Amino acid sequence: MTPTPIAEPALATSRRGLLRGSAGALLMSGLAASAAAAAAAPAQDIDAIIERAMKQAPFPAVVVAARKGETDVYRKAFGYIDLENKVAATTDDVFPIGSVTKTMTGLSVMQLVAQGRIGLDDTAATYLDGLPPAIGALKVRNLLDHTSGLVGYTDVPGFPWASQRPFTRQEVVGWFADKPLQFEPGTRWSYTNSGLYLLGLIIEKVSGASYEDYLAEHVFKPFRMTNSSMAGWERLIPRRAHGYLVKAGALENAPRYDPLVPFSAGGVLSTLDDMMKYRRGVFGDGPTTPQVRQLIQQQDKLKDGLVLPYALGCLAITTFEGHRKIGHPGDIFGFSSQYSYYPDDDLTIVMFSNMQNGAMPLISLEQKVARALLGVPQPTIVDLPLSKSLGESLAGSYEIGEIRFAVNEMTFTFKDGALYVAFEHGPPIALRHQGGNEFVSSLDDEHRFRFDTHGRPARVFMSYYGSTFEATRAEAR
Incomplete structure (x- = not known):
């Protein structure tokens, strides 16, 4: 640099x-x-961090930009955006950003809320016809902050992962609209793409424009994001990255997809520079009004009073190593992304990769990069022996509580002197003992587990994807 x-x-x-x-x-x-x-x-430290992760994950390409105020403090590309033709990655490449799109959907909704055209306590049926009663009764705020109870349409059995045919909006809604709600709205938080899909349809109904055209006119254009779009695969886009998946220990091409499948839950393509413009447009001296900025950072509570770590603007609001953090990760069909803003440090970090299901999520890599830039030492990871008595005392099934992400339960087993964790039907992952009741994943040392065995039932706190999830041992039931 x-x-x-x-x-x-x-x-x-x-x-x-x-x-x-x-x-x-x-x-x-x-x-x-x-x-x-x-x-x-720190630049040398970050180089070393990313180069290690490139081998470990393995990431075909990683592109990174970090900016403090309006000054670039790190900017670099690693690897290849096209493995077959050995096309080297650059910091100008175009990547699908997956669920970071949700922040743009949240921003768009709040623009319309500020104009009095959408009400946060209005129901989905206020704007959309033909929804089943339970779905139609969901409030806009429940769709925004994942407290709706909707089944995620990408989690439905038979979801057409490998299909490249075009789909209609009605087909996608049909994948989840007839499924019962998982819980009473407002009583839990469970990440789902379905609520954001309905919000895209509401934006279209209220604005009279397609979701793509609305973003182009009210986000991309005023923020000067000239290389962002909702483009499908038919359009020729210079420097578009190719996506990859890991299968049987090897990389393979990820399936292409109709942009109407991710739609307002994850369909945007962008660049590092455009995402920096986006951050400035929302939180800096861009066109976002103070009212809208306040709305997108509003955090609701569950019915039991728990403040949600996910704001109504589809932003994860957390604290990392003592620093306030606002952002969102993204994963989609062979790509991953991370958009992070540390407001008290005026530091923005954007990262893209062209792989989705490697050994570590991109947010884990971003956390290491953030420490280097914030002057926070990286944790020391050790491998301590685990006694049979402690390992067996921690083993068991644990139900994840009110805040859930993708899974509802995790099971710990003790075998051959090590503790393993499995998420529902997934394979067991070995954990590395850090001393006491603390462990990290052998695949991703940012994926941490801390057991509390003082009370009954025992609990475990899992740090993952930038958030903490609490689970209780099933013996309580």
């Missing part, structure tokens, strides 16, 4: 001025050298 040079002051014309100027030049030269050295240190 080339550090931003520090401009030297103009030299005075008098002898005293020349002497002062010479001393100033020496001083500024020293400061510039110090700044360059300081900038080089």
Whole structure:
């Protein structure tokens, strides 16, 4: 990385001025050298972090941009956006951003809320005809913050993962609209694409424009995001990355998809620069009004009073290593992304990769990069022996509580001196003992587990995807 040079002051014309100027030049030269050295240190650390992850995941390509204020502090591309033709990645490449699209859907809804055209407590049936009564009765706010209870349409058995044929909006809604709600709306948080799909349809109904055209006119254009779109695979897009999946331990091409399948839950393509413009347009001196900015950061509560870590603007609002963090991850058909903004540090990190299901999610890599830029030491990971008595005492099935992400239960088993975790029907993953009741995944050391055995029933706190999920041992039931 080339550090931003520090401009030297103009030299005075008098002898005293020349002497002062010479001393100033020496001083500024020293400061510039110090700044360059300081900038080089985290840059080298980040290079090493990403290069290790490229092999571990393995990521075909990773592109990264980090900006403090309006100054780039890190910007680099690794690997290939096209493995078959060995096309090297650049920081100008176009990637599908997956669920980071949800933040744009949330922003669009709040623009219309601020105009009085959508009400947060209005029901889906206020805007959309033909929905089953239970679905039609869901409030807009429940669709925004994943408290609706809707089944995720990508989780429905028979979802056409490998199909490349075009689909209609009605077909996609049909995959989930006739399924019973998983819980009473407002009593739990469970991540689902279905609510965001309905919000895209509501945006279309209220605005009179297609979702794609609405984003183009009210987000991409005013934010000057000239390389962002909802493009399908038919359109030729220079520097578009190719997506990959891991299967049987090897990379293979990811299936292509009709953009109406992810739609308002994950259909946008973008670049690092455009996402930086997006952050500035929303949180900086861009066209987003204070009212809309406040609305997208509003955090509702569950019926029991628990404040949700997911705001109405489809933004995860958390604290990472003592620093406030706002953002969203994304995964879609061979691609992953991470959009993070640390407001108190005025630091934005955007990362893209052209792989979806590797050993670690991209957000885990972003957390390591964030530590390097925030001056936070990386955790020391160890491999300590685990006693049979402790391992067996922690084993069992644990039900995830009110805040859920993709799974409802995890099971821990003790075997051959190690603890393993399995998520519902997934394979067991070995855990590395960090001492006491703390463990990390052998695949991703940002995936952490801390057991609390003092009370009954025992609990485990899982740190994953930038959030903490609490689960209780099933013996309580």
